[in-house]
Amino acid sequence: MKAADFAYARPDTIAQAVALMSRDDVDAVALAGGQSLMPVMNFRFNEPDLVVDLNAITELCGIEETPGGLRIGALTRHAELMASALVAEHAPLIALAMPHVAHPAIRNRGTIGGSVALADPAAELPACLLALGGTVHVAGANGQRQIAADDFFLGLYDTALEPAELIVALEVPKPVPGARFAFHELTRRHGDYAMAGLAMAVEVEGGVISGARIAGFGLADRPVRLEQAEAAITGFAPGDAQAAANAAASLETLDTHGELNASPQMKRHLAGVLMKRVLSGL
Ligand code: FAD
Numbered sequence: 001m002k003a004a005d006f007a008y009a010r011p012d013t014i015a016q017a018v019a020l021m022s023r024d025d026v027d028a029v030a031l032a033g034g035q036s037l038m039p040v041m042n043f044r045f046n047e048p049d050l051v052v053d054l055n056a057i058t059e060l061c062g063i064e065e066t067p068g069g070l071r072i073g074a075l076t077r078h079a080e081l082m083a084s085a086l087v088a089e090h091a092p093l094i095a096l097a098m099p100h101v102a103h104p105a106i107r108n109r110g111t112i113g114g115s116v117a118l119a120d121p122a123a124e125l126p127a128c129l130l131a132l133g134g135t136v137h138v139a140g141a142n143g144q145r146q147i148a149a150d151d152f153f154l155g156l157y158d159t160a161l162e163p164a165e166l167i168v169a170l171e172v173p174k175p176v177p178g179a180r181f182a183f184h185e186l187t188r189r190h191g192d193y194a195m196a197g198l199a200m201a202v203e204v205e206g207g208v209i210s211g212a213r214i215a216g217f218g219l220a221d222r223p224v225r226l227e228q229a230e231a232a233i234t235g236f237a238p239g240d241a242q243a244a245a246n247a248a249a250s251l252e253t254l255d256t257h258g259e260l261n262a263s264p265q266m267k268r269h270l271a272g273v274l275m276k277r278v279l280s281g282l
Contacts, residue, residue, distance in 0.1 A: 003041035010053040014060070014139050014168060017052055021164040022141045026050045030166055032075060032114035035106050060113065060168060063087065069173040071137075074113025074166070078102065081112060090174045093132055093201055096183040097124040103191045113167040116152075119159045119222065121257075122193035124185070126153060127217035130225060131199040134172040140165035153222040178204040180238060182278040185218070186270050188261060194218035195262045196270035198226075198278050202238065209233050214275075219256045219267050226251065229275060238282035247279060248272040 007026070011017040021028045026049040031037055040046045054060055060075035063086050070090045072081070081087050082098040101107060101115075101124050115125040116136060129136070129149045136147045140162055152160050161167070175181075185197030196218045203211040212230040217223045228250035236243035249272070256267035 001042050001044060003038070004044055004047040006041075006048055007050045008053065009050060010056050012056050012058075014057060014166065017054060017057060017166060018139055018141060018164065020050065020052045021166065023050070028052050028164075030054055030117070032111040032117075033077065033106075033109040035102070035110040036114065036118050036120075054113075054166070065090065066171065069171055072112055072170045072172070074111060074116075074168055074170070076112050078107035078110045078112070078115075079104070082107065091128075091132065091172050092175065093181040093183060093199060094125070094128050094172070096181060097128050097199060100124050100183070100185055100187075100191070100194070100197075112170055116170060117159065117161060117167050119153050119157050120193065121156060121220060121222050122195075122197070122218035123223075124183075124194070124197065124199070124217065127197065127199040127215040127223040128183075129170060129172065130223045131201045131213045131215040132172040133201075133213055134170055136160075136167055137169040137171060138165045139168045144168065146171075150225070156221040158222075175201075176203055180204060180282050182282055184274050184278045186274065195259075196267055196274060198271070198274045200278055200282075202233070202282065204238055208235055208237055210235075216251075216254070216271055219254065219271055221257050226254070226271075226275075233279065239280060241280075244276050244279035248275040251275060 028050040029048040031051050031053045061073045063072050088095045134149045136152050147160050182200040185194035199215045201213045202209050214226040215223050216226050229247035232246040233243045251271045256264040258264040
């Protein structure tokens with residue numbers, strides 16, 4: 001199938017894009033890498049009047065070091081993230097996740113802003129943002145605002161973005177000394193969306209875990225913090241087998257959502273298997 005007719009605009013600035021998105025006489029949608037939007041339009045699940053192509057907006061590009069972390073422009077392609085020395089140094093969790101995001105052709109076009117805005121519950125980057133305690137910078141008709149990752153993902157493909165708001169950038173904090181990261185997912189084929197996955201950031205002080213943020217993805221209707229598992233490992237040495245077993249056991253009551261590849265029970269089981277694997281490698 002082909003997309004229904006639509007008008008097309010290619011603004012040069014965020015302000016122009018927001019103005020177009022805010023028009024109340026048309027149903028407008030932003031286009032970034034198009035890796036999800038175009039199929040959805042071709043299937044006619046989405047029939048916007050106006051496509052606002054963000055690809056000429058240089059303000060949305062680039063990865064820069066800030067005093068506290070990394071600011072990653074919304075238009076940053078997955079392939080750029082994968083090749084970035086700044087990401088490897090200051091956001092190693094994202095570097096660990098990138099080889100699992102889709103396939104090379106999709107990584108050449110798909111963007112971090114598109115992935116976070118789409119909020120696919122099985123996507124890797126939203127889970128990394130949550131595990132890192134990142135921030136989403138957005139722009140709308142009323143100016144710019146920041147939304148903590150903890151407050152951003154509201155449900156299945158649902159986020160805290162207001163209808164005409166755009167993601168401008170994602171910000172993640174730099175690792176504290178002693179921080180460790182782990183990432184693991186299970187897919188039927190490499191590059192597919194995950195049936196179950198975990199992204200983890202832990203702080204270690206004096207040989208024990210002093211803080212942990214673990215995000216599960218592919219498990220529920222959104223990426224979710226696994227707070228019981230975080231509590232189960234805090235105060236224990238990384239790799240402590242009993243703490244790992246307790247963390248895995250805490251997932252037995254997790255509220256999971258089944259899909260074509262795995263029932264809710266299977267998801268809980270897979271999450272437990274992954275938990276032991278990531279913790280044993282910390
Ligand atoms: P688009 O498709 O352009 O947009 C997606 C949605 O986000 C649209 O609703 C659009 O309006 C909105 N949007 C885009 N940018 C912004 C912005 N700056 N502000 C506000 N809204 C915005 N992803 C994974 O994470 N893991 C995978 O394993 C994976 N496998 C894939 C396999 C295939 C075959 C395909 C086609 C895609 C796969 N993807 C996967 C998705 C891909 O990684 C893209 O990241 C994702 O499609 C969205 O990014 P995009 O830039 O293409 O966004």
